[in-house]
Amino acid sequence: MERIWENHKLALIALAVVLAVLMSAVVIVPETQQAVVVRTGEPVRVINRFRPNTPYGQTGAGMVLRIPILESVQRVDKRVIALDMERQQVLSADQQRLQVDAYARFRIIDPVLMVETAGTEEQVVAQLQPILTSVLRQELGRRSFTSLLTAERGTAMTNIRNKLDRQAREYGAQIIDVRIKRTDLPDGTPLEAAYTRMQTDREREAATIRAQGRKDAQIIRAEAEATAAKTYALSFGKDPRFYDFYRAMQSYVTTFETGEGDSSIILSPDNEYLRQFRGTR
Amino acid sequence: MKRTGGYFSQIALAMAGRRSPWGGSSGGGDNGGNGGDGPPEDSGSGGSGDSPPPRGPRNPWLPGGGESGGDAGPDRDGPRRTGNIEDLFRKRGPEGPRRTPGGPGGPNIRLPERPGGGSWFPLVLGAVVVVGLGISMVHQVGPKEQGIVTTVGKYSRTLQPGLNFTLPWPIQQVSVEPVSTIRSFRIPAGGQEKLILTGDQNLVDLTYLIRWNIKDLKQFRFQLAQPEETINEVAEAAMRASVAERTLDETFSGAGRAEIEQRVRDRMQAVLDAYRSGIAVQGVEIGKTDPPERVVEAFKDVSAAQQDADADINRARAWAQQVLAQAEGEAAAFDKVYAEYKLAPDVTRQRMYYETMERVLGKTNKTIVEAPGVTPYLPLPEIKQRATKKPEGQ
Numbered sequence: 001m002e003r004i005w006e007n008h009k010l011a012l013i014a015l016a017v018v019l020a021v022l023m024s025a026v027v028i029v030p031e032t033q034q035a036v037v038v039r040t041g042e043p044v045r046v047i048n049r050f051r052p053n054t055p056y057g058q059t060g061a062g063m064v065l066r067i068p069i070l071e072s073v074q075r076v077d078k079r080v081i082a083l084d085m086e087r088q089q090v091l092s093a094d095q096q097r098l099q100v101d102a103y104a105r106f107r108i109i110d111p112v113l114m115v116e117t118a119g120t121e122e123q124v125v126a127q128l129q130p131i132l133t134s135v136l137r138q139e140l141g142r143r144s145f146t147s148l149l150t151a152e153r154g155t156a157m158t159n160i161r162n163k164l165d166r167q168a169r170e171y172g173a174q175i176i177d178v179r180i181k182r183t184d185l186p187d188g189t190p191l192e193a194a195y196t197r198m199q200t201d202r203e204r205e206a207a208t209i210r211a212q213g214r215k216d217a218q219i220i221r222a223e224a225e226a227t228a229a230k231t232y233a234l235s236f237g238k239d240p241r242f243y244d245f246y247r248a249m250q251s252y253v254t255t256f257e258t259g260e261g262d263s264s265i266i267l268s269p270d271n272e273y274l275r276q277f278r279g280t281r
Numbered sequence: 282m283k284r285t286g287g288y289f290s291q292i293a294l295a296m297a298g299r300r301s302p303w304g305g306s307s308g309g310g311d312n313g314g315n316g317g318d319g320p321p322e323d324s325g326s327g328g329s330g331d332s333p334p335p336r337g338p339r340n341p342w343l344p345g346g347g348e349s350g351g352d353a354g355p356d357r358d359g360p361r362r363t364g365n366i367e368d369l370f371r372k373r374g375p376e377g378p379r380r381t382p383g384g385p386g387g388p389n390i391r392l393p394e395r396p397g398g399g400s401w402f403p404l405v406l407g408a409v410v411v412v413g414l415g416i417s418m419v420h421q422v423g424p425k426e427q428g429i430v431t432t433v434g435k436y437s438r439t440l441q442p443g444l445n446f447t448l449p450w451p452i453q454q455v456s457v458e459p460v461s462t463i464r465s466f467r468i469p470a471g472g473q474e475k476l477i478l479t480g481d482q483n484l485v486d487l488t489y490l491i492r493w494n495i496k497d498l499k500q501f502r503f504q505l506a507q508p509e510e511t512i513n514e515v516a517e518a519a520m521r522a523s524v525a526e527r528t529l530d531e532t533f534s535g536a537g538r539a540e541i542e543q544r545v546r547d548r549m550q551a552v553l554d555a556y557r558s559g560i561a562v563q564g565v566e567i568g569k570t571d572p573p574e575r576v577v578e579a580f581k582d583v584s585a586a587q588q589d590a591d592a593d594i595n596r597a598r599a600w601a602q603q604v605l606a607q608a609e610g611e612a613a614a615f616d617k618v619y620a621e622y623k624l625a626p627d628v629t630r631q632r633m634y635y636e637t638m639e640r641v642l643g644k645t646n647k648t649i650v651e652a653p654g655v656t657p658y659l660p661l662p663e664i665k666q667r668a669t670k671k672p673e674g675q
Contacts, residue, residue: 030434031503056499062435079506080556082514103514105556149478149525176556179518183478183525195575198483198529202579206586213590217597224601228608235612242622245630246615249637256641264646273638 024068031061034076034111039067043112050078050109076111077121080176085132089186096145097190101181102136104128104164106173113172124171128164132178135163148183417450420457427498428457436499458498463563465492466509468516476573477521483529488568489542491516491549493560500559512553512560519548520565529572538567 005012027047029035035047048061066073083104090100106128108114108121118124139160140148148156157178165175185191236243256265267274421444422428428440430447431454440447440455447453467490469475476484493512495501505511523544524532531537545565553560572580622629 028434031431031436031499056436056503057438059435063433077506079504080511080558081506082510103518105511146482149480149482177552179514179552180521181514181517182521184476185478185484194482194484195573198572199576199579201483202576202583206579206582209583209586209590210593213586213593216590217593220594220597220601221604224604228604231605231608231612235615239619239622242619242626242630243615246618246622246633249633252637252641257644264648265642266648273635273642 021068025065027064027066027073029061029064029075031056031059032077032079033061034078034108035064036074036076036111036115037066037071038074038115039071043115044071046111047073048078049111050107074115076108076114078108080105080107081121081125083125083128083132085129085136088133088136090137090140090148092140092145092148093142094144097186098140098145098148099182099184099186100136100140101183102132102178103181104132104161104178105176106168107176108172109174110169110172113170115172118171124168124173127171128168128173131167132160132164135160135167139163414449418446418448420445420447420455422457423459425459425461426457427460427495428455429498429502430455436503439498456502458495458502460495460498463492463494465490466513467491467568468513468520474574477524479527479529479532480525481528484573485524485529485532486569486571486573487520487524487532489516489520489545490566490568492563492566494563495559496561497559500557502559504557504559508558508560511556511558512549515549515552516545516565519545519552523548532570538570542567 027035029048031048034049036043037045037047047064048059051059083106085102085104088100088102090098092098106124108124114121114124118127139156143156157180161175161178164178168175185194236247420428420440422440422442424442426442428445430437430440432448432452437453440457445455447455467488469488474486475488477487479485491512501508520541523541526544527537527541532541542565546562549562549565553562571577
């Protein structure tokens with residue numbers, strides 16, 4: 001070993017240097033990245049640039065060579081990147097307040113421009129975030145509260161996307177999508193008001209249901225009474241005079257016999273019942 | 282070809298205890314390797330290895346050759362010479378020395394010297410390399426999995442389930458991912474309240490479950506920077522948009538919920554496809570839809586009101602049944618009596634009259650005032666208690 005080192009010292013050092021240079025000349029660009037080759041401060045070429053509809057494997061990713069020292073490589077994400085907006089309070093056209101959470105998704109389509117204007121993806125995100133916020137406020141502020149909630153949001157989102165996209169292009173980015181994650185009523189008075197409205201709404205509903213129930217019950221009772229009256233009339237109407245007698249007899253029994261029974265009756269001798277009692281005729 | 286080499290080396294390593302393939306030339310029937318079942322002669326050789334210093338250069342990697350001698354020596358020379366059970370074990374097999382307390386750091390595996398007196402180092406190194414190559418070249422992909430092969434960062438192909446072979450590690454890399462396994466996550470993740478605004482500006486507390494899997498692994502791998510987070514946000518946006526199209530009552534009803542689930546799923550899939558995320562949304566299940574906790578009492582009162590109303594109606598129905606039955610009964614009774622009466626009106630009438638009077642007067646106190654002008658004495662306190670009633674005359 002030692003002898004090899006002694007004899008070929010220079011050759012070995014040269015070999016190591018060549019190896020190191022070769023190593024530094026090789027750049028590996030994975031599928032998820034694009035790479036901008038910068039030669040003495042000037043971007044000269046892009047490796048694995050994003051092109052829609054190019055199948056994976058043919059995009060230019062993989063191992064590439066660069067001139068060591070002279071050329072440096074800056075990597076740029078090729079994937080869809082998230083751009084999250086902080087929760088914002090938005091005032092709708094009818095002066096209602098709404099908490100809005102939105103997000104955007106973008107992709108770097110011009111890495112050279114991106115490197116020149118923003119530098120890194122994080123910078124792009126930082127630049128676009130306030131733009132997204134202001135565009136969102138502008139656009140939603142034109143709409144009424146109810147249309148913000150419902151499907152009409154669709155056109156608002158397209159407008160926001162287009163506006164943001166126009167700005168993003170300056171950074172070499174393309175906005176793929178802007179979406180409102182959530183719209184909420186702000187805490188405090190608006191939320192309380194909503195709760196109160198929901199509560200009173202339900203109270204009204206409950207009261208209505210109860211009243212409806214009482215009404216139905218009353219109708220059922222009245223109908224039964226009517227039917228009963230009809231039944232009585234049909235039956236008793238055949239001979240009202242006899243009914244009067246028949247019912248009176250029933251009534252006497254109910255009152256005197258099956259009643260508490262402690263009744264006293266003072267009879268006059270003229271009473272019809274005592275007619276035979278006197279022995280007349 | 283290379284793969285088989287890798288396999289053989291793996292197998293070889295496993296069997297190295299007994300018959301090392303690379304040491305085959307040395308005819309090593311007696312290597313006291315790591316095979317626990319070393320024949321007795323092994324221990325003998327170990328013992329004999331103590332007294333004479335090892336021939337040839339020591340194996341620098343496996344300290345066993347030299348050190349075990351120094352180890353076993355003191356033990357043997359020590360005062361404890363009786364047949365201690367530990368001693369027995371120590372003597373027995375290659376396992377013995379390993380248990381020696383205060384032994385050298387590593388296991389005391391000793392390889393016999395190579396016949397040429399050469400070092401084991403190149404062979405071991407070679408074996409490690411071969412095994413390493415084997416591991417990085419052979420990939421087993423499970424039934425629900427797929428793998429992505431990248432050649433120095435560039436996508437080459439997708440591995441299907443089964444045994445797959447690639448070039449070794451620095452050149453090709455493989456990442457295997459379960460593809461058809463359906464993953465799910467719940468929103469909200471914890472049990473907290475999640476309020477969503479409905480179309481009629483009410484709030485509903487709603488939880489749901491998203492089930493998804495990967496439909497295109499390379500898109501999933503290469504397209505999205507944060508795939509899981511993206512699904513989460515897309516789900517959230519889709520759910521809120523779909524609920525906002527419905528009224529509160531519709532979100533509570535079964536049909537409305539099913540519609541919302543379907544809408545969310547379609548929306549999510551459309552958005553994820555637009556992102557080319559390679560994700561398939563398998564289903565959206567709404568777990569619970571509740572009114573917000575603050576107003577839940579009012580909501581309960583609505584169902585209570587429904588019960589109350591039903592109870593009212595039930596009571597009315599019961600009463601109605603009674604009234605009707607009574608009417609029918611009385612009418613029927615009258616009809617029967619009347620039928621009899623029609624046969625002989627006067628007689629029946631008289632008979633009924635007397636019968637009734639009998640029954641009535643038989644049970645009451647009777648006072649008959651005979652002569653006009655005679656005022657009968659009426660016991661007033663009693664009168665107070667008793668109701669006096671004079672039967673109506675004809």
